[in-house]
Amino acid sequence: MYGRVHVGNARPFVVFSLLKRFLVHEGFEVTLVMNITDVNDKIYAASLEAGVGSAELAAEMTEAYTADTDRLELGRPDHEPLASATIDEILALIERLVERGHAYASGGDVYFDVRSYRNYGELSHRKLDDMDQGEDVEGAERKRDPVDFALWKAQKPGEDTAWNSPWGRGRPGWHIECSAMAESLLGVDFEIHGGGSDLIFPHHENEAAQTSAARDAPLARLWVHNGMVRLDRSKMAKSVGNIFMLGDALAAHGRDALLMYFCGGHYRQPVEFDDERLAEAGARVRRIREAGRRLAAGPSPEWSRPLRDRFFAALARDFNTPRALAALFDWVSAANSSAAPVGDGELREMLAVLGLENLLAAQAAGAPAEVTELSQTRERARAARDWAEADRLREQIRARGWEVRDGPGGPELLPAA
Numbered sequence: 524m525y526g527r528v529h530v531g532n533a534r535p536f537v538v539f540s541l542l543k544r545f546l547v548h549e550g551f552e553v554t555l556v557m558n559i560t561d562v563n564d565k566i567y568a569a570s571l572e573a574g575v576g577s578a579e580l581a582a583e584m585t586e587a588y589t590a591d592t593d594r595l596e597l598g599r600p601d602h603e604p605l606a607s608a609t610i611d612e613i614l615a616l617i618e619r620l621v622e623r624g625h626a627y628a629s630g631g632d633v634y635f636d637v638r639s640y641r642n643y644g645e646l647s648h649r650k651l652d653d654m655d656q657g658e659d660v661e662g663a664e665r666k667r668d669p670v671d672f673a674l675w676k677a678q679k680p681g682e683d684t685a686w687n688s689p690w691g692r693g694r695p696g697w698h699i700e701c702s703a704m705a706e707s708l709l710g711v712d713f714e715i716h717g718g719g720s721d722l723i724f725p726h727h728e729n730e731a732a733q734t735s736a737a738r739d740a741p742l743a744r745l746w747v748h749n750g751m752v753r754l755d756r757s758k759m760a761k762s763v764g765n766i767f768m769l770g771d772a773l774a775a776h777g778r779d780a781l782l783m784y785f786c787g788g789h790y791r792q793p794v795e796f797d798d799e800r801l802a803e804a805g806a807r808v809r810r811i812r813e814a815g816r817r818l819a820a821g822p823s824p825e826w827s828r829p830l831r832d833r834f835f836a837a838l839a840r841d842f843n844t845p846r847a848l849a850a851l852f853d854w855v856s857a858a859n860s861s862a863a864p865v866g867d868g869e870l871r872e873m874l875a876v877l878g879l880e881n882l883l884a885a886q887a888a889g890a891p892a893e894v895t896e897l898s899q900t901r902e903r904a905r906a907a908r909d910w911a912e913a914d915r916l917r918e919q920i921r922a923r924g925w926e927v928r929d930g931p932g933g934p935e936l937l938p939a940a
């Protein structure tokens with residue numbers, strides 16, 4: 524993490540937060556851990572560039588990440604361990620690998636001996652000889668084999684954060700950080716390890732190899748990889764330069780439409796971040812709000828059960844949110860064509876798993892605080908005769924499904940039709 528969260532970073536946060544909601548709904552006890560790798564090459568580079576200490580910069584980044592993802596209003600994971608707070612566990616894991624002959628020290632660094640681990644390549648289905656660990660050339664002469672990767676790196680000039688180790692001062696490699704953080708909270712052989720599909724190799728391959736070589740047990744039983752968010756047909760990434768910040772996306776479209784946008788694609792597939800898809804997601808959000816106005820509180824009628832079951836069956840089959848949404852919208856259509864008001868119980872149950880339960884709550888309770896605040900800011904802009912700003916705020920309010928009407932008694936907020 525070395526910058527504000529962009530929409531591509533937000534996808535795994537959304538996918539795994541919602542997957543947890545679904546599993547809890549199905550009766551599982553779930554512990555969701557999201558690692559924060561606050562020690563890595565990019566942070567040292569960024570800290571030198573910014574002239575700020577790397578520990579200070581990492582703390583700032585972590586705070587920004589939390590603030591940005593909080594705005595998705597999906598709650599926090601159960602644990603968000605920091606690599607910098609897991610150094611003892613990381614060192615113990617590296618020492619064990621050295622003892623077992625799976626790692627070797629070299630010039631203050633420690634490397635994993637890839638050829639000592641028979642099942643290497645199992646996760647990413649790659650052959651050893653066409654592997655590139657993507658590590659800097661500096662370490663090349665200290666490796667016994669170019670396919671080996673760093674577990675511990677000796678402190679380099681300009682790196683202001685370092686820890687003592689049996690091999691001298693230095694800091695952990697990225698892959699071992701994740702293995703140690705996961706193990707410290709979940710043990711090994713836990714059920715699901717998630718992450719972006721761009722991390723399968725080398726990151727997840729190396730995590731799996733290290734833990735298995737150290738513990739004679741797999742790190743995780745199941746690996747779940749989300750597809751990339753794409754902008755202009757390329758993976759959204761800071762290194763590519765085509766990022767769209769999460770904060771800007773939330774301001775422009777609102778969190779409901781953004782969640783609906785993510786649910787509109789299957790988690791494993793890449794998804795294009797474009798106006799068409801976002802407009803469609805916004806329209807879907809409005810459709811549910813609209814239907815909500817005609818619903819009654821309480822249990823749903825008999826006819827709705829098979830649709831509700833279809834929704835949960837779609838999620839049970841590889842978390843197919845687009846299929847689940849199709850069932851949900853069939854439910855909405857059926858409710859819309861019903862002569863009598865329909866009980867909203869099952870719609871609420873479905874929406875809650877997608878993090879969208881507030882679409883119905885907002886009806887009953889009036890405009891949410893966020894919308895009221897935007898409206899007050901707009902009033903101040905109008906008082907200052909900043910009409911462009913007032914119009915921009917009106918659009919932001921509309922993106923959240925509300926309409927401002929300027930009446931004689933001041934502005935009034937109504938759910939958008």
Ligand SMILES: [Zn+2]
Nearest residue numbers: 558701726730
């Ligand atoms: Zn990781």
